[in-house]
Amino acid sequence: MERNLSKKLIRTALISSPIIALYGVSPVYIFNKIPTPLIYFAGLGLMMNVLAFWIANIWIIKKTWTNESKANRYVFSYLCTLAIHFGFSGLRWIAFNSFSVIRLDPRFLPEEMAISQGQLFLYPLVSVFAINTIILIISNSILLAHKKRNADLEIEYLKVNNLEAQKQMLIQQLQPHFLFNTLSALKSLIKESPEDAENYTIKLSEFLRYTVQVNNTHLVTLTEELKFTTDYIDLQKVRFDKSLLVDIHVPYSLTEKKIPAYALQTLVENAIKHNAFTEAKPLHIHIYATEKTITVMNNKFMTKVNERSGLGLKNLNSRYNMISNQDIIISDDTDSFSVTVYLLNEPNI
Numbered sequence: 001m002e003r004n005l006s007k008k009l010i011r012t013a014l015i016s017s018p019i020i021a022l023y024g025v026s027p028v029y030i031f032n033k034i035p036t037p038l039i040y041f042a043g044l045g046l047m048m049n050v051l052a053f054w055i056a057n058i059w060i061i062k063k064t065w066t067n068e069s070k071a072n073r074y075v076f077s078y079l080c081t082l083a084i085h086f087g088f089s090g091l092r093w094i095a096f097n098s099f100s101v102i103r104l105d106p107r108f109l110p111e112e113m114a115i116s117q118g119q120l121f122l123y124p125l126v127s128v129f130a131i132n133t134i135i136l137i138i139s140n141s142i143l144l145a146h147k148k149r150n151a152d153l154e155i156e157y158l159k160v161n162n163l164e165a166q167k168q169m170l171i172q173q174l175q176p177h178f179l180f181n182t183l184s185a186l187k188s189l190i191k192e193s194p195e196d197a198e199n200y201t202i203k204l205s206e207f208l209r210y211t212v213q214v215n216n217t218h219l220v221t222l223t224e225e226l227k228f229t230t231d232y233i234d235l236q237k238v239r240f241d242k243s244l245l246v247d248i249h250v251p252y253s254l255t256e257k258k259i260p261a262y263a264l265q266t267l268v269e270n271a272i273k274h275n276a277f278t279e280a281k282p283l284h285i286h287i288y289a290t291e292k293t294i295t296v297m298n299n300k301f302m303t304k305v306n307e308r309s310g311l312g313l314k315n316l317n318s319r320y321n322m323i324s325n326q327d328i329i330i331s332d333d334t335d336s337f338s339v340t341v342y343l344l345n346e347p348n349i
Contacts, residue, residue, distance in 0.1 A: 005146050009061070012138060013054030020131060021047035049088055050131055056080040057135050061143070074136065081132040159322050185238045200238055207231040218323060219258040219344060222294070226250060229264040229287075236272060243279045244272070249288040257343035259294070260319050267296035267339050270312050275301045289343070293329075297338035313339065 024046045057077050064073045182204055189197035210228045214220055226248070233246050246268075268285060275298065277283035285298045317328045320341060329340040 002146075005142070006058070006062070008142055008146070009054075009058045009139060012142060013051060013058065016135075016138065017047050017051040017054060020050045020134065024127060024131075045088070049084070050135075052084045052088070053081050053132055053135055056084060057132075057139055061139065077136060078129065078132060081128055085128045162318075162322065182235055182239075185235075189238065196238075200235070203231050203234050207235065214261040217261055218319075220261045221255065222250065222257045222259055222289075222343065223255040225259050225261065225264050226255070228262075229268055232265050233268060233285075240272075240277075240283075241279070243277050243282045244285075245282050246285045247287065249286075250294065251289060254289050254291070254294075254343060258345060259341065259343060260316070260323060263316060263320075263341055264294070264296065266312050266316050267341075270339075271296065271298040271337070273312075275299075277301045291343075293340050293342055295338055295340040297336055300335055300337055316341075 021043050024043075057080075060073055060076045060080065064076070182200075186197060186200055186204070189200055207228065210224070210231070214224075230248070233244075237244055237246075264287065268287075271283065271285050275283050281301055283298060283301065285296065287294070287296050289295070313328070313330065320326055320328050324342060324344055326342050331338045331340070
């Protein structure tokens with residue numbers, strides 16, 4: 001059994017034992033008007049009983065922690081409490097006989113209120129099962145809360161791992177074809193314009209450096225993601241030239257907002273990948289932001305339907321849902337296609 005759970009059970013035992021004892025002796029004091037010293041003695045004895053029951057139950061929980069059968073734990077619990085009850089009853093019987101003068105002296109207890117040895121022995125038995133049942137209910141609630149917390153932590157851990165796996169999938173999807181195309185473009189630039197080739201190489205290195213820097217990060221600032229996306233766009237413009245037009249309108253006040261890594265780049269890549277455009281019919285991509293969202297919209301020159309898998313958007317939507325419990329907003333019209341995503345502050349995971 002985990003140490004935190006054990007401490008919580010012990011703390012609950014120490015708090016609940018005097019409360020249950022006070023509750024147990026209060027009716028006797030109120031209705032029978034038993035002298036206060038005897039009430040203190042009875043309350044202390046009952047508190048020790050309850051605390052002993054708690055210790056027994058905690059010990060049983062430790063021993064049966066890996067056992068899925070609750071019935072065995074319940075049986076052991078009641079048997080232990082009965083054994084404790086008879087043990088304390090024996091001690092009370094000895095004490096009762098040793099101090100029988102208290103029972104007979106009216107100053108301590110009126111003779112008509114005198115308690116027989118049989119009553120002293122059997123009275124606690126009536127409450128043993130009730131008290132132990134209360135302890136079982138409390139301990140079970142603690143165990144269930146502990147298991148739920150562990151389950152929630154495991155779910156969150158799996159969410160984080162899933163997010164990481166999806167991000168790595170994005171990187172793997174991005175790099176092979178992207179590197180092939182960019183290196184081909186670089187080869188052409190080296191022959192045509194060495195200076196442009198040098199600038200192109202710098203942007204490519206910055207682009208690849210970003211993929212390494214955010215490897216263990218789920219959220220990045222909008223500034224970082226915009227820089228990464230514009231580097232990607234600049235690299236693509238070398239390949240597509242005037243057939244690719246991009247407008248970006250994002251207020252400076254929003255640049256410190258957070259967004260999942262690769263979110264904007266994925267949307268821009270999705271627009272480029274799924275449209276057949278030329279210089280005569282260029283692809284025009286608009287990136288604009290409001291106070292809470294950022295949108296990537298493009299005109300449509302659709303490729304064949306069977307070339308559209310939609311995995312990139314599904315992946316992005318799944319990541320957004322896990323991070324913020326929100327879905328991306330897709331608008332698909334006759335002439336345009338847009339995706340709106342939410343700007344975030346801190347992740348929920």
